Amino acid sequence: MTQFFLSVAAIFGGLSVAAGAFGAHALRDKLSERSLEIFDTGARYQMYHALALFFVAILLSRLESPPLTLIASGWLFIIGVLIFSGSLYVISLTGVRSWGAIAPLGGIAFMIGWGALAITAITLKL
Secondary structure (H helix, E strand, C coil): CHHHHHHHHHHHHHHHHHHHHHHHHHCCCCCCHHHHHHHHHHHHHHHHHHHHHHHHHHHHHHCCCCCHHHHHHHHHHHHHHHHHHHHHHHHHHHCCHHHHHCHHHHHHHHHHHHHHHHHHHHHCCC
């Protein structure tokens, strides 16, 4: 699980940098200012959660018996990036606003992931 989470964190982080550069340069003259803001929000949250997933993976590598809440937080961060950031990318690039109904599901995954990480921190015996 550790190697998988590290790999996904690195991929998400790299893609976030690429998305940010793509939005700032290639899309600047093609999208409205609002669409660029939406795209940027997707890239920003993707990076935040790539770093969070990296932290989860490092913590997993240091624990002999990692709690399920830690593993759950990693999966929830992955799901959140795919749903939240993914839907924001689709909205900004296609203009199909109905994808906005999906974004909150990714946000909920992020919040539950952070909650699971908090539970891990509170209950972990180091």
